[in-house]
Amino acid sequence: MVTPEARANIAAALVYAVAVLLVAAYAPAWCVIIGLAAVVWRVLTSTGRVPRPKRRPGMRFLFGAVTAVLVAAVALNFRTLNGLAAGTALLVVMGALKVLESRARRDDAILIGVALFLLLAAALGGQALWRAPLYLLAAWGAGTAIALVAHGDNMLTTRAALRLAARALLMALPLALACFAFFPRVAGHFWALERGSAGVTGLTDEMSPGSIGKIANEYDPVFRARFEDQLPPRTTLYWRGPVLNDFDGFTWRRARGRVYHAEPLQRLGPAYRYHVTLEPTDQPWLFALDTIDASPRRDMFLSHDRQLTGLGPITSATSYDAVSHLQTRSDAELSTLGRRYEIRLPPDRNPRALALATELRLRSANDAEYTRVVLDWFRTQGLEYTLEPGITSIDSVDTTLFDTRKGFCGHFASAYATLMRAAGVPARVVTGYLGGEWNPVGGYVMVRQSEAHAWTEVWLDGQGWTRIDPTAVVAPERLQRGLFDLLPESMPATTALLNGNSWLKRISQVWDNMNQWWQANVVEFDLRAQFNLLQKLGIELPEWQHLGWAFAIGLVAWIAWVALSLRRSVPRVRPDRIARAWLKATRKLGRITPRAASEGPLEYARRVGDARPDLAGRVAALALRYARLRFGPDADAAELASLEREVRSLAV
Numbered sequence: 342m343v344t345p346e347a348r349a350n351i352a353a354a355l356v357y358a359v360a361v362l363l364v365a366a367y368a369p370a371w372c373v374i375i376g377l378a379a380v381v382w383r384v385l386t387s388t389g390r391v392p393r394p395k396r397r398p399g400m401r402f403l404f405g406a407v408t409a410v411l412v413a414a415v416a417l418n419f420r421t422l423n424g425l426a427a428g429t430a431l432l433v434v435m436g437a438l439k440v441l442e443s444r445a446r447r448d449d450a451i452l453i454g455v456a457l458f459l460l461l462a463a464a465l466g467g468q469a470l471w472r473a474p475l476y477l478l479a480a481w482g483a484g485t486a487i488a489l490v491a492h493g494d495n496m497l498t499t500r501a502a503l504r505l506a507a508r509a510l511l512m513a514l515p516l517a518l519a520c521f522a523f524f525p526r527v528a529g530h531f532w533a534l535e536r537g538s539a540g541v542t543g544l545t546d547e548m549s550p551g552s553i554g555k556i557a558n559e560y561d562p563v564f565r566a567r568f569e570d571q572l573p574p575r576t577t578l579y580w581r582g583p584v585l586n587d588f589d590g591f592t593w594r595r596a597r598g599r600v601y602h603a604e605p606l607q608r609l610g611p612a613y614r615y616h617v618t619l620e621p622t623d624q625p626w627l628f629a630l631d632t633i634d635a636s637p638r639r640d641m642f643l644s645h646d647r648q649l650t651g652l653g654p655i656t657s658a659t660s661y662d663a664v665s666h667l668q669t670r671s672d673a674e675l676s677t678l679g680r681r682y683e684i685r686l687p688p689d690r691n692p693r694a695l696a697l698a699t700e701l702r703l704r705s706a707n708d709a710e711y712t713r714v715v716l717d718w719f720r721t722q723g724l725e726y727t728l729e730p731g732i733t734s735i736d737s738v739d740t741t742l743f744d745t746r747k748g749f750c751g752h753f754a755s756a757y758a759t760l761m762r763a764a765g766v767p768a769r770v771v772t773g774y775l776g777g778e779w780n781p782v783g784g785y786v787m788v789r790q791s792e793a794h795a796w797t798e799v800w801l802d803g804q805g806w807t808r809i810d811p812t813a814v815v816a817p818e819r820l821q822r823g824l825f826d827l828l829p830e831s832m833p834a835t836t837a838l839l840n841g842n843s844w845l846k847r848i849s850q851v852w853d854n855m856n857q858w859w860q861a862n863v864v865e866f867d868l869r870a871q872f873n874l875l876q877k878l879g880i881e882l883p884e885w886q887h888l889g890w891a892f893a894i895g896l897v898a899w900i901a902w903v904a905l906s907l908r909r910s911v912p913r914v915r916p917d918r919i920a921r922a923w924l925k926a927t928r929k930l931g932r933i934t935p936r937a938a939s940e941g942p943l944e945y946a947r948r949v950g951d952a953r954p955d956l957a958g959r960v961a962a963l964a965l966r967y968a969r970l971r972f973g974p975d976a977d978a979a980e981l982a983s984l985e986r987e988v989r990s991l992a993v
Contacts, residue, residue, distance in 0.1 A: 345493070346446075347387040352486035353449040353456075354383040357436055359479050360459035364429050367466045369418055372433045375411075379437040408438060429462040449490045457483055470859040481506055512903055519895030525888045526868045544582050544626060544772050546595035548751055548795060550733045550741070559790035563774065564619040564628055565857055567785040573613055573630070575776050576820040577667050579796065579808065580788060581631040582773035584646040586682060588762075590690025591737045593755060593770045601679040603645040604805055608634065609668035618660045618860055625650045628773060628788075630665035631808065637661035646769070660865055671805025675767060683767035683800065691738040691759060698763030708766050709801050712809060715760050719753070719814050722746065726816035750775075750819070753811040754795040767800035771808075775820070782847075783854035918981050923967045926988045930960065933993060942968050956993070963987055 361376040385391040411434040419427035436455040460479050484506030585593035627649040636643045640652050705711035730747035733740040738759045741752045754770050761768035775794035777786035796810040812819055875883035927936050933952050936945045946964035950957025970976045
């Protein structure tokens with residue numbers, strides 16, 4: 342058993358601890374440890390298991406020195422005290438110091454305020470659906486702690502405090518919805534927390550042997566695409582990512598600063614319209630179905646080689662609408678600069694591959710025929726598709742084609758592009774994703790890291806850049822099936838369990854669809870979505886002023902509802918027959934002289950008699966009868982009826 346004061350202390354400390362855990366992913370580990378250690382000490386001292394130290398001379402100086410050291414440590418860790426990440430870490434350690442020095446209710450209230458600010462920081466840093474119930478529970482706990490601290494020494498039970506906090510949250514919910522729907526929003530993510538040193542796996546602007554295979558071992562989602570009309574065939578779902586132009590014999594890299602004019606395209610076949618929701622990747626690449634018609638947004642750019650990029654690394658979920666054509670053609674010629682860049686090869690690397698290219702080129706009448714001859718060679722040489730091709734030498738193409746004869750899509754795309762360039766055919770490697778997992782619950786395609794893929798583009802006169810996927814001749818089933826379906830032994834145990842059980846897979850699809858809905862309708866609810874909502878409410882051309890009016894109306898309605906609810910919650914005691922009779926009498930006598938609120942019946946009757954001597958006796962008798970009935974023994978019905986008749990007959 343603890344005292345009410347100790348219970349309030351513990352509640353404030355526990356709420357702070359929960360808030361620290363919610364920001365643990367964004368604050369340094371040492372800050373989190375300090376905060377939680379302070380809470381443990383506070384709970385032990387509040388329950389009497391550890392004696393609280395007494396204040397001694399010099400303690401204030403020591404406390405100030407510790408504060409300075411912690412502030413300096415945060416500044417050194419982040420190289421600044423500005424920004425949400427550094428501010429959150431600083432708030433954690435300052436809250437820990439407040440936990441240690443807290444002694445009065447005022448300190449507990451400040452600590453709860455620190456916890457609420459940390460809760461806000463956590464909400465700004467992570468908006469995933471699974472976090473929402475945690476934030477709600479933390480807010481409920483903070484409200485409960487506020488109730489316990491506010492009541493001080495009064496015996497407010499914890500259950501009563503929980504009910505009070507829950508009621509307050511429910512009453513605040515309509516205002517929160519009004520703010521969410523109508524408070525004007527500003528574009529951008531200037532509240533995003535830094536991710537620190539934690540990396541996110543995914544495609545980069547380099548590809549070495551085996552790098553795509555390492556990415557493909559991951560099962561994390563990369564993006565989701567929802568098509569407006571029909572879904573394209575799986576074999577055509579090539580999601581374009583980084584385009585690699587430079588090759589040193591082992592690693593392909595994206596050429597920096599080498600830009601040539603893009604050739605004009607003729608778009609053939611139907612246009613596919615779709616909406617992409619991209620997960621954070623910490624890379625600037627954006628993915629679209631090959632070939633995208635134009636840049637989806639002003640802050641996204643389409644390069645000369647049709648690679649879509651953003652202004653900077655994608656650190657939060659990003660959505661965009663795109664239009665793509667699966668078939669294109671160009672009758673233009675590749676520029677001299679472009680041809681020079683796309684046939685460059687190191688002369689002293691992969692000599693056997695260069696010799697093979699010379700031999701196969703002699704069998705071909707033109708570039709188009711040469712591309713088919715090389716594909717036939719890939720098909721007939723017994724090349725094996727695997728995630729474990731072994732270690733390659735510095736001449737990676739020679740190792741893949743003549744030694745191990747094993748590889749993943751990146752090996753084959755690199756080898757094919759090398760053979761093309763060695764024969765004077767412009768070629769480049771394109772990385773991205775192939776296929777995707779259809780979610781029948783949400784009606785969209787989810788692309789995972791396991792769908793990572795690489796293919797080759799070659800320039801053919803009269804056709805333009807043409808996609809050729811050498812993996813299609815080595816392992817044709819890869820175009821129809823996912824990686825883990827093709828190579829089940831490479832699947833992680835948890836993934837195998839999920840895919841092997843139809844019930845678990847269905848639950849996973851439902852949960853992913855819920856996350857997709859949450860991302861699209863809550864996290865990404867922006868100014869455009871607000872205007873769309875106003876249009877649904879009947880405002881055809883909404884402006885900022887309409888949002889302000891809608892928010893003001895919602896605020897006034899909420900205040901009126903709260904006032905009405907609080908009024909109804911106040912118990913109203915209906916006066917009994919004696920009181921009703923006396924109130925009726927005082928209303929009549931108030932025409933002569935009003936009765937003061939603190940004035941007794943006999944004194945009031947005396948003042949009425951002074952003002953109206955003709956009524957003095959009757960009013961005095963009436964007041965005396967009321968006083969006897971009110972403060973004497975319980976009156977019977979006859980006496981009450983007599984009092985009521987006398988009041989009715991009273992004429993002023």
